[in-house]
Amino acid sequence: MAVFVFPGQGAQRKGMGADLFDRFRRVIGAADEILGYSIKELCLENPDQRLNQTQYTQPALFTINALSYYQRLEDQGVRPAYLAGHSLGEYSALLAAGAFDFETGLLLVKKRGELMSKADKGGMAAVFGLREDDILEALQRHGLRRLHIANHNTPSQIVISGAAEEIQRAKPVFDGIAGARYVPLNVSGAFHSPLMAEAREEFAAYIARFDLRNPGIPVVSNVTARPYVDGRASQLLTEQITSSVQWTDSIRYLMGLGETDFKEIGPGNVLTKLVQQIKQEATPLSAPRPAGAGPEAERPSPVAERPSPAAERPSPAAERPSPVAERPSHAAPRAIAPAADVAEGSGVTAGSLGAASFRSDYRLRYACIAGSMRDGISSKELCVRMGKAGFMGFLGTAGMTLPAIESAVSFIERELGAGASYGVDLPSNPALPEVEEEMVDLYLRLGIRNVEASGYIQLTPALVRFRLKGLECGANGAILRKNRVLAKVSRPEIAQAFCSPAPARIVERLLAAGKISAAQAEMARRLPMADDLTVTADCAGSSDHGAAAVLLPTMIRLRDEAVKQHGYAQTIRIGAAGGIGTPEAALAAFVLGADYIVTGSINQCTVEAGTSDAVKDMLQGVHVQDTDYAPASDMFELGAKVQVLKKGVFFAARANKLYELYRHHGALEEIDEKTSTHVQQKYFKRSFQQVWEETRALLREKSPREIERAERDPKHRMALVFKWYLDHAFKLALRGDEGNKVDFQVYCSPALGAFNQWVTGTELESWRNRHADVIALRLMESTAALLAHVAQRYAPAHPYAAMNAA
Known part of the structure; x- marks a missing residue:
């Protein structure tokens, strides 16, 4: 079986993915939603030359790599024995291995690109024709201590990274070495060097918010040149930002396992050429085969085969399928399920x-x-x-x-x-x-x-x-x-x-x-x-x-x-x-x-x-049928309703009675004596006049105009008096006035009753x-x-x- 390798930054080109966008519209819809711009337009039209700007390059390449992988699985149904990616390409390899879904991967790459694009105090250069030891010796001899090995692309093609002024100082040094060729790269930062420490720390905090799964297919890490071990995905991706890319030893490791068939997935053939050169210049590394590789890799991998959730979440509503119909699993829920109850490999997580x-x-x-x-x-x-x-x-x-x-x-x-x-x-x-x-x-x-x-x-x-x-x-x-x-x-x-x-x-x-x-x-x-x-x-x-x-x-x-x-x-x-x-x-x-x-x-x-x-004691005993509707204080006159606790209280019935009185009368004085007395004694426990005096005192501070309006308009005055009861009932509940519990206004919907039933016995x-x-x-x-x-x-x-x- 083949090794799938994914290219990183530098493989981008205008027009890449032209035959993929219409085929995977849902993936593109999800990408556009996350990025806030059209990924198709970026790749095909390259507006304002953005495709070569790191913050745009990295999401674009990750997307095209993903689409290329999906295409190969659909067309050929062949899964790899191993996966690897060069720098940014490692995210594509982890996606293919099921370590995260497309959306999560794109979010990580988007953040990575943004952080790396801010690094404007360094540079990089490719050195051809020299081995690592020769390069390190030249750097030490000429005092270029702020330059570091960034990429081991092949034994004789190595990229150095570091302070911009030293990148320039190094050019005559390497130009003066027979057989060497020195090419400064068109980048703004010292990628894969200690100068990226600030970006690494920010990325570490960001990636910590995501739960990354263990790869379902062995992925060879740029940092260690060995497969990822369980639980280290976040750590290795963070370290990758400041660590050198061990591409040569990654390929040598795979060669040592007897792997000879390398398939480049994504735009271009940069990695294909590098692998060919490594095969010519280097010997295989002897290393034990990782668990889960080899013959076992021939069995279907549900993690690697599962489509990206991004493909299931299109932006237009007309294309939105039910995620229930597209997420396979074999896990049954418990009444209150911890994370472990989600089937391993299902891809469905909180x-x-x-x-x-x-x-x-x-x-x-x-x-x-x-x-x-x-x-x-x-x-x-x-x-x-x-x-x-x-x-x-x-x-x-x-x-x-x-x-x-x-x-x-x-x-x-x-x-x-x-x-x-x-x-x-x-x-x-x-x-x-x-x-x-x-x-x-x-x-x-x-x-x-x-x-x-x-x-x-x-x-x-x-x-x-x-x-x-x-x-x-x-x-x-x-x-x-x-x-x-x-x-x-x-x-x-x-x-x-x-x-x-x-x-x-x-x-x-x-x-x-x-x-x-x-x-x-x-x-x-x-x-x-x-x-x-x-x-x-x-x-x-x-x-x-x-x-x-x-x-x-x-x-x-x-x-x-x-x-x-x-x-x-x-x-x-x-x-x-x-x-x-x-x-x-x-x-x-x-x-x-x-x-x-x-x-x-x-x-x-x-x-x-x-x-x-x-109130909490009352709410704990609520069932789905124990609520009612009552007037909303802030929109009383408009007839707006809120949902409140009915069980054990009279508030809903009393508040609705007040609203009916408001609807059918133009002033407090128009209410019949029997009803007026009942309301003042049972609801308010004070007279309408006393309530109005309290209300007026509050309005004097907040809105004197309301007082003027109420004195001109008896119906508005009645509304203010009745709303006093609604606010008063809420305050009684808020402070837990046990002596007036029947008047408690407690906002509540049947959702709490359903929740109470769900957690019974837990x-x-x-x-x-x-x-x-x-x-x-x-x-x-x-x-x-x-x-x-x-x-x-x-x-x-x-x-x-x-x-x-x-």
Whole structure:
């Protein structure tokens, strides 16, 4: 059987892959989503000569190598006995061996290319006609101590790397040696040398977020010239950045195993020529055959044959197949499945669910976030727990004072460190727009990058300002989005607004007021208002009680149309929220096309949740039928509803009664005496006048105009009085006032009841053992196990059959 070898940087050429792009459209769709540009255009047209720029070269070559490998498997069905790749090509070899999927590999290569492109203080040169010992002696003799061996391409073709000035100083040295030829290379960095230490450290931190599998086919490492050993993939790929490429000894090692048939997979024939030269100039190395190689390699390898998940996740909705139908496995899930319960070799892991670009952009290990819950119920402690575990939590800032928000953000950043992955709520406040403006002022001052825009029925100047103030112009005219908006939507017209550029009238007003720059105003026309849309089905918060199975496909098509209409460089990802409390619900969301999931109610019954123990005790006993709908305080007059706990409390019935009174009366004085007395004595436990005095005192600080309006409009005054009860009931629950438990307002959806049933009989049955990050991890792991189990029945006969289905 053959050895497959994959070329690295230097093999790129305009037009490469021309016969592959239409054949593997789904892989290309996934690549475009991750990279934010057209890989086909880059390879075939080479705009602005980008194909020779490291940050573009490496993703392009990795993609073409992958497509070439997929093509060979489809056309010939031949798998190799061994794999190797030169520098960047080693990532292609590991992909072919099943160490990671296409999306993960491309994310790693993208990061590697970006880091290496920043290395601008060094250079490289190829030395022909001299052996390694002769080169080292010449460097030492002439004091060129900052030059190092970078690539052992063949015994007589070696690349050196190091300080740029010494690369130039070395030229006359080697030009003066008989039989030697010295060629400086057109690179900006000292690749594969100690000068890349900073890039190596950054890459080490990045790759640590990924779970790499052990190769299913032996892959010879550039660093050791021996096959990868279990558990060292991340370490060796990190070391490769500063280590020399031991290509000569890698080939000699394979020659020592009796391997003579080397097939170059990818563009060009650079490695084919190098292998031929090594065979002529060097002898084989004697080494034991690694476990799993040789005759065993002839058996089918499910890891090596499995198609890339990227091929299963096309960008256009019309081409999106069900991942359940394409991920073979033989694993059955347990009620709460640890990672080990996912079948080895199935490729389905908690970290592979959802969109790789979402995980990359927010620097997460898992495409799962904890949504915001008002008044700090989604607390600073919850955000920290989620962030440290590779998830992301959103601080529930609605109802919090600005100093309290600032204190909580300081705590989160102190605990998570610089560049932490967390977010904050940015709630719409149509009644008090100045409050929204003040929150944005604070967020911009604190450098907050991620907001969850909730409750919006139209875009506001404050939200637009937050979005645009984070825009900067990057290299080659690319737009850098520092401030990200995840918009919670449940209606198509609201989703449409977030999928469109910021309204021109608002942008013009902000520009005229000096609140954004002219450059930011121009960039606003080229970007949607939201990076991500969280499609919110029936949940505890304000929603339209929609069904996820109806909403998600509709919103995905709407998104696809908007991206096409506006020609955005990057797509808008779609998340799913509402009703997600079990692996079955999470799996349904991912199968419907969600790029990430958002949990809510289940996080309120955890140790970290910022509500009272009394509420958590109540929530622990909730079943799926124990919730009801009640008026939302912030949109009371509009009739918006939230979902709340019904079991053991009167709040829902009382709040709905108040809304009916509001609908049918023009003033408090119009309510009949019997009903008025009952409400004041049983609901409020104080008079309407006392409630109004309390409300007026609060409004005097926040919005004096509301007082003026209420004194002019008796119906508005009635609404403010009734909303006092809703807010009061929420505060009673928040502080756990046992004497008024029947009035507790506790946001809750049936998802918590489903979760409670799922964890019955486990350590998570008691809320005192529930931590937000543990719940999220168990949920994602069990979803992956369930997907692997279900997929077994639908696996295609040929592993690449589904990849190319139109």
